[in-house]
Amino acid sequence: MKPTDTHNQKIAALIFGSVYPHYVKKVETKGRTVAELHEVIEWLTGFDEKKLQExxxxxxxxxxxxxxxTLNPKAELITxxxxxxxxxEIDNPLTKQVRYLxxxxxxxxxxxxxxxxxRN
Structure with missing residues (x-):
């Protein structure tokens, strides 16, 4: 399945902070920590906890x-x-980056x- 232009536009317009609590809930429900979530986000984006909150x-x-x-050069290993x-198979760079996350x-x-x- 390939994302449509409309799908790509919706992803681009989504507010990160509105999705972030869902990330927290997902990992905590499965017994992982917010610190681990932040480690993963920082690895992919370069954003530390302070920058993430900003x-x-x-x-x-x-x-x-x-x-x-600043996307991690190893991000391309995420498949x-x-x-x-x-x-x-995702052509749109932004949609691909969101799906990496x-x-x-x-x-x-x-x-x-x-x-x-x-990816170590």
């Missing part, structure tokens, strides 16, 4: 969030299916070891 407070969209991020989409959080929630999640 972006949430600023109510940035995913578009702005990833424009300001597989998330939300019905095969990551390596979704995939990492999914792996965290599923109990994968941090070394594997962070």
């Amino acid at each position: 972006l949430i407070d600023e109510k940035v969209t995913f578009k702005t969030f990833f424009e300001r991020a 597989g299916v998330i939300c019905g989409y095969r990551i390596e 979704d995939k990492l959080i999914d792996e965290l929630a599923k109990g994968k070891k941090m070394e594997k999640i962070l």
